[in-house]
Amino acid sequence: MAWADVLSESTQNLTHQTRPTQPAYLPPHLRQLVARGGRSNRNSFPPPAGPNFNQRQTATPYDIITEKLDQVELTVDGNNNSDVINLDAYEDVPVEATGSDIPPAVKSFGEIQMCEALNENIKRRKYVKPTPIQRHAIPIVMAGRDLMACAQTGSGKTAAFCFPIISRILRDRFDQVVSVRNGVRTRIAYPTSLILSPTRELSCQIHDEAKKFSYQTGVKVVVAYGGAPMAQQFYNLEKGVDILVATPGRLVDMIERERVSLKMIKYLALDEADRMLDMGFEHQIRKIVQQMGMPPPGTRQTMLFSATFPDDIQRLASDFLSNYIFLTVGKVGSSTDLIAQRVELVQDMEKRSHLMKLLSTQKANGSRGKPALTLVFVETKRGADALEHSLSMNGFPAIAIHGDKVQRERERALRSFKSGATPILVATDVASRGLDIPHVAHVINFDFPKDIDDYVHRIGRTGRAGNSGMATAFFSDKNMPLAKALVEVMQEAKQEVPSWLSQCAQNFVGSVRSSRYGRSKFGGSDFRSSQNDYYYPSSNSNGDANSFVDTYANVYNTGGYGAPTSFDNYASAGGRSSNADYYGAHNPPGPYAHYSTADDYPPANIDAFAARSNGNEYGYGSIVASGWD
Ligand SMILES: Nc1ncnc2c1ncn2[C@@H]1O[C@H](COP(=O)(O)OP(=O)(O)OP(=O)(O)O)[C@@H](O)[C@H]1O
Numbered sequence: 001m002a003w004a005d006v007l008s009e010s011t012q013n014l015t016h017q018t019r020p021t022q023p024a025y026l027p028p029h030l031r032q033l034v035a036r037g038g039r040s041n042r043n044s045f046p047p048p049a050g051p052n053f054n055q056r057q058t059a060t061p062y063d064i065i066t067e068k069l070d071q072v073e074l075t076v077d078g079n080n081n082s083d084v085i086n087l088d089a090y091e092d093v094p095v096e097a098t099g100s101d102i103p104p105a106v107k108s109f110g111e112i113q114m115c116e117a118l119n120e121n122i123k124r125r126k127y128v129k130p131t132p133i134q135r136h137a138i139p140i141v142m143a144g145r146d147l148m149a150c151a152q153t154g155s156g157k158t159a160a161f162c163f164p165i166i167s168r169i170l171r172d173r174f175d176q177v178v179s180v181r182n183g184v185r186t187r188i189a190y191p192t193s194l195i196l197s198p199t200r201e202l203s204c205q206i207h208d209e210a211k212k213f214s215y216q217t218g219v220k221v222v223v224a225y226g227g228a229p230m231a232q233q234f235y236n237l238e239k240g241v242d243i244l245v246a247t248p249g250r251l252v253d254m255i256e257r258e259r260v261s262l263k264m265i266k267y268l269a270l271d272e273a274d275r276m277l278d279m280g281f282e283h284q285i286r287k288i289v290q291q292m293g294m295p296p297p298g299t300r301q302t303m304l305f306s307a308t309f310p311d312d313i314q315r316l317a318s319d320f321l322s323n324y325i326f327l328t329v330g331k332v333g334s335s336t337d338l339i340a341q342r343v344e345l346v347q348d349m350e351k352r353s354h355l356m357k358l359l360s361t362q363k364a365n366g367s368r369g370k371p372a373l374t375l376v377f378v379e380t381k382r383g384a385d386a387l388e389h390s391l392s393m394n395g396f397p398a399i400a401i402h403g404d405k406v407q408r409e410r411e412r413a414l415r416s417f418k419s420g421a422t423p424i425l426v427a428t429d430v431a432s433r434g435l436d437i438p439h440v441a442h443v444i445n446f447d448f449p450k451d452i453d454d455y456v457h458r459i460g461r462t463g464r465a466g467n468s469g470m471a472t473a474f475f476s477d478k479n480m481p482l483a484k485a486l487v488e489v490m491q492e493a494k495q496e497v498p499s500w501l502s503q504c505a506q507n508f509v510g511s512v513r514s515s516r517y518g519r520s521k522f523g524g525s526d527f528r529s530s531q532n533d534y535y536y537p538s539s540n541s542n543g544d545a546n547s548f549v550d551t552y553a554n555v556y557n558t559g560g561y562g563a564p565t566s567f568d569n570y571a572s573a574g575g576r577s578s579n580a581d582y583y584g585a586h587n588p589p590g591p592y593a594h595y596s597t598a599d600d601y602p603p604a605n606i607d608a609f610a611a612r613s614n615g616n617e618y619g620y621g622s623i624v625a626s627g628w629d
Pocket residue numbers: 085087126127128129130131134151152153154155156157158159306307433434435436460461464465
């Protein structure tokens with residue numbers, strides 16, 4: 001039975017009483033199938049086992065999940081082809097580009113003047129045609145323009161920045177500077193391209209991708225990330241590097257040790273750019289981009305990519321760009337409708353038993369003897385360990401990944417999960433962004449995230465490259481401030497919103513999304529379109545952008561993060577100092593008050609920051625500690 005059949009049938013039957021007039025929603029990649037008469041094959045698959053299948057009126061949430069998961073598994077490996085890519089799924093996603101002189105999009109890779117070796121590698125990877133983000137972004141970057149791009153999770157952003165970087169490096173080859181000066185080999189590496197990403201695992205993944213596409217082109221790709229011995233990374237750099245993929249902490253360390261120079265950077269890409277410029281991390285990125293010798297905007301090319309781009313972060317990011325194009329594929333911050341989203345009201349005390357019940361149903365119905373890969377997100381590192389233990393003791397093979405584990409353990413956990421040896425991965429937000437793990441059928445938000453953008457990224461670990469996926473969120477009383485934002489994300493992705501959740505959204509005034517997104521309605525857009533309403537700084541090369549102050553004051557003023565209003569004085573104080581009065585002195589007794597002495601902020605390294613912020617109410621501790629060095 002096809003996904004379309006199950007969904008349409010289950011929607012008709014299961015929701016008959018509550019939503020009689022709602023037409024069944026079909027994921028876009030199946031619309032063509034249905035139009036072509038795919039439904040006529042509805043009997044070609046045996047009906048899924050399960051006592052309730054023929055008695056849908058009495059179906060429980062577990063039955064619904066089971067059915068949907070069966071279909072996810074069919075989509076993923078039903079043809080015994082683990083690499084099913086369904087790019088048609090993205091065809092009807094709206095695309096919007098703003099800025100001046102926008103280069104036209106292409107329809108095929110063949111239309112882009114890329115070198116033969118790269119084209120061969122694209123074919124070798126079985127990329128038949130570009131995804132929408134690639135169709136639009138690659139010509140923009142190839143034309144030498146700066147870009148801020150927002151596209152849904154799993155829609156191919158990595159290739160959208162890797163292909164043009166590789167291509168342009170090959171074109172510029174003759175001016176390339178390697179680590180050999182006047183015939184003398186130096187210890188300093190001079191990459192021409194820098195790709196920054198927030199976590200070690202994501203940097204490794206991007207490195208692997210970039211290497212595959214650079215195969216036999218002569219382009220050298222090196223990765224640098226914390227938690228691994230520096231000696232090996234230095235050795236790799238000494239052999240020559242064109243593209244350096246790095247996490248910020250390790251990169252700063254290498255630059256300070258004079259083993260890497262950014263002087264020759266021509267291409268800079270920030271993956272998960274909004275996370276990189278988020279509170280606490282922005283300082284380090286500014287240091288790399290504005291204070292460590294990198295050529296300024298206009299003389300280098302800069303690309304920022306993410307699936308979410310709040311207005312305030314766009315404003316910060318614009319300091320790094322010159323005459324850029326803003327590109328959105330789908331709405332900013334929206335989720336793909338390939339992911340079936342479910343939300344359940346579960347109180348904290350009941351979460352564990354509820355999770356186990358859910359997993360048992362899944363296990364009992366694990367088709368073809370293979371359990372579906374399930375990713376369970378929790379808030380804290382301690383919570384991850386505790387849940388891993390509890391699941392394992394109850395017969396559910398689980399492994400945890402978080403920032404307190406040493407790198408080797410983190411890699412082992414990921415490998416074990418990917419291979420299916422441990423089909424349940426319990427993770428903090430270290431695994432929420434960018435990771436492309438094939439066959440993740442189900443993402444469970446055991447602890448609902450603190451920020452709706454994190455929700456979008458977390459559920460985006462399933463439903464990738466045109467495949468279907470399933471996401472279940474446990475929602476409790478304490479998550480009410482996010483009810484409205486969640487409803488908006490679900491509606492945007494054409495998901496059925498439970499009536500209790502809509503009710504909560506109406507009752508709870510002042511959602512986090514609304515405050516974070518300023519006055520704009522959900523979805524967002526190029527923030528420049530509304531700049532007349534805001535103070536927008538003239539270009540300021542030393543990074544003392546008042547926009548930052550302004551933006552954060554706006555965020556805090558709304559009460560979204562519960563901190564006091566505070567930055568106004570700072571703006572008039574004549575710019576940004578390099579230390580703590582920035583976060584501290586103007587903010588007592590807010591969450592950053594404890595960084596109020598001059599040498600307390602910034603912390604010596606990001607782990608120190610993590611240690612301090614660990615367990616704070618914003619949950620950044622687990623993110624920071626898990627990958628920012
Ligand atoms: N043109 C293409 N043809 C076939 N597969 C593709 C194509 N582009 C990307 N993919 C595959 O799609 C998957 C998702 O791509 P990628 O990881 O780049 O997504 P993303 O948009 O960066 O996601 P996220 O927002 O989660 O970081 C990868 O497995 C990638 O190999």
